[in-house]
Amino acid sequence: MKTNINHILGKAWLGLAALALPLASCSDWDDHYDPSTGDGGAKTTLWQAISSEADLSNFAHVLQGCGYDRNLSGSQTYTVFALTNDGLSAEQADSLVSAYKEQKNQGVRDNDNTVIRQFVQNHMSLFTQPVSSLTNDTLTLLNGKIAPVTQTAINKQEFITANALHSNGVLFTIGKKLDYFPNIFEYLGIDSRIDSAYNFINSYSRYEFNEAASVPGGINEDGQTVYLDSVSVLSNSLFSSYGNINSEDSTYWMLVPTNDQWSRLVSEYHDYFDYANTVNKRDSMQEANTRLAILRGTLFSRTVNPDRSFADSAVSTQANSYQVRKYMDLEPYDIFYRPFDAGGIFDGTIDAECSNGHVRIAPNFNVPKEKTFFQTVKVEAENVSRQDTLIDASQPLTVHQVTSDNPFYDKISSNSFVSVIAENTSTNPNHFPVAAVQYSIPNLLSNVGYDIYVVFAPQWAYNQYIPEEDLLPNRFRCMLYYTNKDNRQLNRRLDLKTNDPLKVDTVQVASDMKFPACSYGLAQPNVKLRIMSQVSQSQTSKFSTDFHIDCIIFKPHEN
Missing domain, CATH: 2.60.120.260 (Galactose-binding domain-like)
Structure with a gap:
């Protein structure tokens, strides 16, 4: 059974379920990329072109309501896939702007605002990237998503107009929105059936300053570097130990219990992690380790599990390699044999396809604890x-x-x-x-x-x-x-x-x-x-x- 992601996304016709990530400051986009020189001498900016076109008025309303009129007026070059009014009604545009402002008032940073990430950034990319008769490639959108592009279409949406060059980029028009395809981590926060797992994983999320990606602008009076563009990136300690389910560059399967199964397992595992009263932060350790025990053995890299071997055994990201198991005489924990057979870990699960793999939703969670944390x-x-x-x-x-x-x-x-x-x-x-x-x-x-x-x-x-x-x-x-x-x-x-x-x-x-x-x-x-x-x-x-x-x-x- 497959789940229709666009149906789950819900509000208006776009997924506006706000992913409640921790807050961190970051400047607006700055003009620190090299501008394209292949614009044919056009004198108008992308924003001037979009805002002056009557059939793009609803799209322009969303861009301006989210502050992207400033981005498209600068020297930074973009490729924009603008929706005509046939593909975006005035009512839908108003709903998007309202949703953006609501999240903004709640303190959600722009790059985590679902209107920005799932709509605005989903219809543009960096740099001037025109198409030709030879184009048959993929394009990285501004939100990091990968979209197939040809001479006539992007992500199977036909171009109405193409290759309109302007002083800071190139403009295309399309008649239907580009579907937003969430990655595994994003999907966990969208599907209300499994958001217990998301809420726990997301509690480890932090934004960290990325010096290499930031643009220095000089030294202040205290001898500290002042940045024109301070870039912060999402960091989550669980990603490094379980798998980077927020990355578009890797492919995973993740087995996730439904909320009722999550509650059942928390109740069952809780007493296994009852620490002495003298242990520092013993309550926090009990709560965390109970839930980490549920997640253990649930993530599978498709690089390690190609199709031919996956049906026979599913090797989770926490499994020790064969060489380590043999050398240390260890049991094969976090490895599950015949996973698709009756009673196997994927038996009875519901499949949801994501941009970087699949989520397998488990109404009956079949991962035996004896194969994960309940170890000899x-x-x-x-x-x-x-x-x-x-x-x-x-x-x-x-x-x-x-x-x-x-x-x-x-x-x-x-x-x-x-x-x-x-x-x-x-x-x-x-x-x-x-x-x-x-x-x-x-x-x-x-x-x-x-x-x-x-x-x-x-x-x-x-x-x-x-x-x-x-x-x-x-x-x-x-x-x-x-x-x-x-x-x-x-x-x-x-x-x-x-x-x-x-x-x-x-x-x-x-x-x-x-x-x-x-x-x-x-x-x-x-x-x-x-x-x-x-x-x-x-x-x-x-x-x-x-x-x-x-x-x-x-x-x-x-x-």
Whole structure:
């Protein structure tokens, strides 16, 4: 099913749904581009030509009402595609001017004013660009949109007159408006069915001064540069991490839940991001991360997903590459197989075509959280930054690399593990060392049941010639340390366990362990797991006092 964008745009016959972007100052257009020299000696400006033509009076009314009579009276050159009165009635022109003034009074800057962007700038481009019998190209309009142009038409609208050269550009006339084709970001703000997603994404929008695109005009008395034209550009931090859905130069698909689905997901995900009361801006973090979790895995670059592969798997912009996944032994998060099949992420979605791709509207949001943010957390034992405490063991821990000719190659995470070698580190020469190592566990969700595993590597993974009778199991216990919502330290002593020293042994040490405070995205994790030897001096003939640890796994599950 396809959605008719022009129908959604609504007011008058043009989309005037104001995109509520943050405000920033920017000067009017200045005459800082080189004027064309191919105007055939015409002495009238574009504005003089348009305003003196009776059949363009309604178009002229809109231009003057929006302040563009000044633009078209200067030395900056433009190409204008002016609507005749047959294509723009006096009533429609009045509606456009009223809408422009209404947004202006609300503080909307001109380049964000929908009348300017969707109508005025949609009917002109920079520089003098006449057509000829050889013309079969595209033209970048003043709002950044790309329009196909031939000798006789632009965007399939036939020219009534063409190539009328004037002192500051060239004038064409057309009998029907040029349709405005929103990009994905703009479309989110136009379609009221999905504006919950837009409102959240747009909350990250800022306008930033662009020095390279601005025109300096001198130095003031304080030694600061004064700009004749200060250009500000839209910046949104989510664009860099998810995808630049505001760009006309890239092509994306975006899967967006309807507002009721958005509300359902916010309610479902909210308790996963319940931070301790001592965390700075904990409420803001909870609100933001809940909604970022919904958006995760919903944007797809068509450069990465060509037609041939898209039907088999949809790789989102946040997915790790195959090389990274293989090297770090990661699961294929943010990748969705058979996306168009029944139950797939695109199943039952409504398609809306945009200037830079497609929005897929999801009345039933089929993105499984287990494939995006609801992830298994794995800590590699050799990761020094996660080694929190070492007791009665030689330092640093010995790291072993599994060679490609070893039978355990590719059976151990990242093909590396550590040996925790018991060592008397006290001043008492008679002390029997009981080795322990403690790891900090990052990015855990709150109010989620985790099954916890310690994965042990066999010594054969680094030395295949150790006699089997010399390989002894470990007898160990784990302790969990974590904090509650008030940042009070809690702990839990877990059951005694042993492992099989002849294989890569994944030992479950806890099940359905829930943590009251989330640590997702925090620099300092609030959960730690200590692995402690439970071998006495009299038991050394049956159990090893040394550990060989591959990794620690916290696997989430629903109740």
